[in-house]
Amino acid sequence: MLRRLGPTVRTPETAGDPLFPQKLEFNPPVHENWNIVHIAMQIPELHQIYVCGVNCMRGVVLTAAEMAASERFSFVLLREENVVDGTIWETTRDGIADVLRKLPALPPCVAVFPVCTHHFMGVDMESIYRSLEQEFPEVAFIRAWMDPIMQKHGLPPDQRLRKVMYDPLQPLPLKEKTVTLLGSEFALEPDADIRRVLLKNGYALRELQDCKTFADYLRLAEGETFLITYPGGKFGITQTAKRLGRPCHFLPMSFDYNSITASLGELTDALHLEPLDILEEQKQCDAALEKARDVIGDTPVAIDMLFHPRPLELAKLLLSHGFRVTEVYLDAVDEAEKPALEWLKTNALDLELHSIILPEQRVADRTRPEKTLAIGPKAAWFTSTPYFVNVVQGGGLWGYAGIRKLCDLMIEAFQNEKDTRDIVPRKGLGCVSCI
């Protein structure tokens, strides 16, 4: 029985394509996702320079301030006169150069972020970069963008950033038995299946999160094979590997046993590795799920798409192991989730699929009559629960070990209250936060 009917709720059976119409957008006070400032800051010694109006600037400059990285962030403010008197090119180019001259030392790498206004004014950004590279030949300029106006019909800025942020990588001699995994803001968990199978076969795994210096970052190009697990990194890393002439495998983070097994098979076949014992892995997963089910019982479970790019697969996994999943918060169904949605149509008739951003969600009833376990911070806010798994963008969870780790996190979340109001508004989970 549906508790909340209306334009913001669907069931699997009534889920159309698109799941919800594009209307005005509400932004809940949950900010633990990584934005373009957090993502680019992962490159050691990189300096970021944004060029935009004050209202757009505010969000990024204070992102840097909150993560105690103001000294690695500068900006050029576009004023009204710059866009009406034809001086936007000069303001952009000279402003960036001025910032660089004012820095205590020139950074090896600078990510420049022009904005929607530059597109609409037809600013020749490439000529700006050529001019800057002439004046600062020792600096690698990353051609990034903060242009969300392009994201409805193309890739959003963060996905394009995950390409250009690796443009400074240049082909290096191949380092045998070394694999580079990129495209996620979270390092794989120590026992993640990919890491285990590589280590078991004598391979080293390199991730951006291991890099302490810009030189370390450049050595990421040495990997003999590139891997991607986070879908938001697929475009960028595929392009990077192609440019560097390296094979690349997208092994998506998933909660589906068949998908995980297929990804592990793709990896072991490509690198000729001795595989993990899949049956044993699955058996341990089933045991972990059963243990979590025993603890959590019939408590309603709410899931959100910020927790993981495959929330419907997770709903399916949990429902098929006896959990009472009641709500999923998502605004779209990814192509990869279509099989899970089909399964839910016949096996979870009462499951509620809630929009996150439709305007009516601003005034949605956020009280629940009973204790609710949320998996993801947005689900926690929408259900006003202090019992939640605080992971975003899939974290470092991957594969069968990821499912087992999630079971542990669910038990921990179920048994221990968190301060939702203090936690979920913080930006960039895992980054320094001064608030």
Place this chain on the structure above:
Amino acid sequence: MNTSYRIIPCYTGDVSGVCSALFELGGMVVIHDPSGCNSTYNTHDETRWYDHDSLIFISGLAEIDAVFGNDQKLIDDTVDAALNLHPKFITLVNSPIPYLNGTDFEAICRIIESRTCIPTFYIPTNGMHDYVPGAGAALAEIAKRFVSVPEGKKPGSVNLLGVTPLDFAADGSAESLRETVERAGFSVHSCWAMGDSLETLSHSGEAAVNLVVSAMGLPAAKVLRERFGTPYVAGTPLGSFSETVFASMRRATETGENQFPLLERLNQTDSGIFAIGEPITMGSVLAAMELPGTVLCPLEHCESLLNKNTLAVVGEEEAETMLKNAKVVIADPLYRPILPKGAKLIELPHEAFSGRCFRKTMKNLFTIDYDALRKEASL
């Protein structure tokens, strides 16, 4: 270059200023923007977002709609949301791309109003100005549209103008301001715009005097002056300066003339003492500390508040130059990197500058011990 910033942040933008001013009035604000304006506002510029369900949204403007001039989507989506959510009014706010496109917001407002029968108006922003013009224009529009003609004035009553968390973020600030004014024998008629409803604000024409406690309140004060002849006083009643402000309010009521008590503030331009920020509150802080000093005003639309001891400053580089001989600076902590070596910083976190970075230690300007602050600043 005054457009390049090496390390300090910028102030809150005009779009957020509008949202902050209208937050508690029961309206629906639609920012015609692709993404980010609402997130930026509610993350860094709005202390009330987590707990209060104010109707503030973005349109999610897409490239194709901007290029082909498809305003119909904005109209339909706004009408749809308004009919579901029943706001008391609808406000449209602009951002850089619709500004460049020359989107006709006045016409769009008329269409929306005719379809919803809900008062709809446009606040002309473009995301390239700071919060003072944005919030100021929003409050002025409320004064123009919703304040009814009074039957008469209520002696001793006052409207407090320019009160939002952008300048008064510490918990309890609005209440403290109200108490301070009432302790002096005035009756607070309305507070623009924290703690009072649109209905309460609509009776503001009855007040005998308007107290403008930040530059955000100045345009509304001018509208109320023009419409109802209500005089205003520009000053924030802080510490010992409160008495001067209250005397000005009495004088304004008696004479009908606007009063600027900050002009009487101690002046000594070579004192080496500076305060940086919104000119009425920071001038009042210096006055409450009974210190001679200069206010540096980095905000727009404050020309009428500038004088020999309140100077405009544009950009990080100019601020650094003007502060090069500073001995004591009263300002937000994020100004620290541009202070000269040896200068003492008296930290007064300012939401409109550092956002929520120091929210947990934000000071209530109305309860600060200004004598202690003066001692802290002693050279």
